Amino acid sequence: MITRDDVRAAATRIAPYIRHTPLLAADGLQFKCEFLQSTGVFKTRGAFNRQLAAQERGELDPQTGIVTASGGNAGLANAHAAAVLGVRASVFVPLNAPAVKVARLKAYGAEVVQVGTEYAEAYAAAAEHAASTGALFCHAYDQPEIVAGAGTLAEEILQDAPDVDTIVVAVGGGGLFAGIAASAHHRAKVVAVEPENCPTLHSALAAGGPVDIAVSGVAADSLGARRTGDIAWELAQQTSPISVLVSDEAIVEARSRLWRDYRIPAEHGAAAAYAAIASGAYTPAEGEKVAVIICGANTDPQTLA
Template sequence: MSECDVPVGASSEPVRPRRVLRADVRTARRRLSGRVRKTPVFHTSVEGPDGPVPVSLKMEFLQHGGTFKVRGALNALLGADGDADHIVVASAGNGGIAVALAAAQLGKACTVVVPESAPHTKVAAMWAHGAEVLWHGTNYAEAERRAVTLAAERKAGHLHAYDMPALVAGAGIIGLELEEQVRGRPPVLAAVGGGELIAGLGAALGKRRRIVGIEAEHTPVLSAALAAGGPVEVDAPAPAGELLCPTRIGDIAYDIAQRHRMPALPVADEAITAAREYLWREFRVVVELEGAAALAAVQSGAYKPEPGVRPIVVLCGANTELPML
């Protein structure tokens, strides 16, 4: 049975996910050769609470589909044991966009089940890549349950939006690129979300570089999991606007974060919004709110690098409403 057919993390019962290793990431990189962009790194300084802070910006928002998630989606579909010609996924945003794009590239049909709160911009992007979009439930968990049922009804393949080994391994390619692009072993700051990105970086880099997870303060999914000893649902208020994050960290991400003692830093929504506006004002760079979360940690002082250290900041997504800037 393919890992595409088995939803990981859909149950609240404790699970022991298959570990994602650096070898898995290297395999994913070979598999995706010529299919994804090696996104550039921009060395600069940004405003911090006490003056300019040197940083290296990983421009992952330039990836196909405007999201790092396309790496994992392509890796999952290309590495699947089966050959399903129809893929179903539940997603509030970039996961659905990535799977829709990957499915279109491989000639497969795609259905995305989205919660009622899904941002219109991201739904429109799913449509643009040819996906069928169905609304169900008020949150990701409800949409995911419907996606599992729908996949069975249609005899289609099923992908989880962020908690599958192939997705994590695909995201980890970013870590391999950073080893080639940035000298030394500076820390890497990345948005937590459901955990796919930080897990991939952890799998790729291990203890070679410190990975710091940055999460919106209203959805501290990694902090809550580390405190509870396992993934737990976070009772988060529905945010106004597009900053819609998963309310439970993925099992794979928790396993990697716990083994590597990965810290989690909360950042206020206002700081994330300010960081996004700063990127546009200073660099004419457009990112979505979650894409600016890691930079917000530096600019707000939630993360303060040691003297002489230039942290890497991953700008991970660009799917946003332009009029909001």
Template sequence: MDWKTEIDAAAARIAPHMLRTPVIRITGPNLPGEVELKLEQMQHTGSFKARGAFNTLISRPVPEAGLVAASGGNHGAAVAYAAREMGHKVHVFVPEMAGPSKIALIRDTGADLTVVPGEYANAMQQAQAFEVETGAMQIHAYDADPTVAGQGTCLREWEEQGLQADTVLIAVGGGGLIAGSLAWLAGARKVVAVEPETSCALHAARAAGVPVDVEVSGVAANALGARRIGRICFEQAVRWDVQSILVSDTAITAAQVALWRMLRQLVEPAGATALAALMSGAYVPAPDERVAVLVCGGNVAPDPFRGG
């Protein structure tokens, strides 16, 4: 696949529906000099996921049965929002571990919603059964070409905004965001994958040489809790020999606090995971290495204005 062409086309399709999220540069304690941040948590529904959702809906015919999606929360909210904007009905399946804040965010869009016991994989099983039963179109959270191309528009946009970094740190769950980023950059910059120690599907796949199932838990599991890394992400990670870094829950929480204290930005654990690698010393840049961090999600729980 010519990913550059696909991402260019995706950017043109979704432009009327997207926010151009800001880029800032910060310095502070526990940071290796100046760090560039892209605040993608300020995108519609609080994460980059709207990019892939809109690209899928615009680039493919939607059946009369509508749409179905399984999600840890952010993807479901993005699909529900895109479906409402485009006039399609949608049914979203989320696990209980998504938490009340993200569940309420999806309900606010008017989507049909089913909360499933367990984790993301359990929600996906029910979404797949619904797809077979009804003929609804499945919008995959991370392992589908239109999703990955849509997510790749984030790095494309960032480069248009003057990205100066040698290295970009990106949090990984199922891998759609980093897959799209790798596909767009095509080796032009170093990309570092950052995962929680207790939800590390890409790290495990790189160690095993093939995607494998992992147990998922921890503070970021409702966004980065894929049991197995996506095929597209794994292929891109192998092709570009991506370095994988693990961070603790304590480091993630500390990065959340730092983003609030430095910038007054409320960011969910997944959104702070990549920054945690720098602040904790899990990733140490080389001398004069310019680094950037993609802040990917802002749906904190509990929601400070909702109480859940």
């Protein structure tokens, strides 16, 4: 079980390497502007925590390096952390990963290998690479150090706005949700938002345990895990999040509104959390103080309108 103590330890470890991103008060909400994080995504927190902790234990050889599988964002975060720490990075991504993310991975100096059409296929290839080379495997969302690093985001929210009642977070494999739940448990409730076409946690809650699902839709590149992570499931059982689904149409509209009204350049997965509020999938009570995490901005700016 990941606890708040794990999250606070991660916060101390990664503090020299990450940005404390701001809260933006707007229209009765607090937007956590994590899209301003290094590499444009929250996953930088977990990547540094995983690699730094492995260094502390003597488990990370710079020449053998790290390997990860990703729809794009976990790869960017781990490639950036590896570059800062002087470590080799290999990143396995699906063939349909956004070109903007692939180009940035290469700019960070990572070896990029494109395999299959879904995250699960890239994951299998990355795991085989780790087994054959001894590279440190950095999971996109289901390792304790990855989850604890992600949870530092909630520590910042509740440090900057202790009166926040509710944190709204997009869910893919569940690493960010799990970290938020571990940090915020007993301090704020968590609303877990998923696309209707990628309902991993929602399906697990309905089935009484993690299940494999088909994934598709506009946010599949970042939220398209087939199965919720074991850590996310464990935290969901302990913390009982509010689970809501949003349509692709709601995500597209929320992304457009974030850019039009606030000049926030969110990718589709990052707009899902706001889509829950904007579409009415989650309606705050009167006086409820809500923080909405905008967790990533790795998108083609030409598609913003």
